[in-house]
Amino acid sequence: MQFVSDSELQTEEYGRMLGLSVKCGDIICLDGNLGAGKTHFTKGIAKALGIGDVITSPTFTIVNEYRSGSILLLHFDLYRLETFDDLENIGFDEYLDQDAISVIEWSNNIPDIHAIYSSRIIRVNILRCDDISPTRRIINIDGVDL
Ligand SMILES: Nc1ncnc2c1ncn2[C@@H]1O[C@H](COP(=O)(O)OP(=O)(O)OP(=O)(O)O)[C@@H](O)[C@H]1O
Numbered sequence: 190m191q192f193v194s195d196s197e198l199q200t201e202e203y204g205r206m207l208g209l210s211v212k213c214g215d216i217i218c219l220d221g222n223l224g225a226g227k228t229h230f231t232k233g234i235a236k237a238l239g240i241g242d243v244i245t246s247p248t249f250t251i252v253n254e255y256r257s258g259s260i261l262l263l264h265f266d267l268y269r270l271e272t273f274d275d276l277e278n279i280g281f282d283e284y285l286d287q288d289a290i291s292v293i294e295w296s297n298n299i300p301d302i303h304a305i306y307s308s309r310i311i312r313v314n315i316l317r318c319d320d321i322s323p324t325r326r327i328i329n330i331d332g333v334d335l
């Protein structure tokens with residue numbers, strides 16, 4: 190499915206729409222170039238899950254954890270990682286064995302993820318359309334019925 194966003198709020202709203210359709214165990218792979226809106230999209234997912242915390246980019250911490258009641262949201266940012274070994278070093282498998290909803294920004298940095306977890310993955314791609322407008326984004330969502 191393809192959606193058009195013209196503001197960060199609209200991107201967040203699409204994230205919220207997806208967040209209403211996800212279940213525990215789902216892995217949302219969130220890709221798109223620098224500043225595409227991946228973290229804003231994640232804010233919307235968190236909102237849909239009832240998470241009231243401020244969502245910040247885990248670029249340096251690699252993963253942030255948020256809870257709302259029994260729901261656990263794992264928010265990864267793999268921007269600084271390069272190999273599957275880097276992932277193993279942060280205990281990625283153990284994180285994903287938890288009963289959580291996972292969002293992975295920059296998942297394309299470690300393509301092995303897509304092969305290993307294929308049955309659990311929802312792909313979201315956000316494309317900047319700077320030639321049309323500085324705030325235009327095309328959002329593609331695959332692997333879930335909305
Ligand atoms: N339609 C839009 N959707 C989302 N963000 C937008 C949009 N138009 C402009 N922006 C701006 O683009 C930036 C997106 O920031 P955000 O941190 O969400 O991107 P990101 O893809 O997570 O970046 P990074 O690659 O650093 O992780 C913000 O400064 C936001 O204001």
Ligand SMILES: [Mg+2]
Pocket residue numbers: 227228246266294
């Ligand atoms: Mg980000």
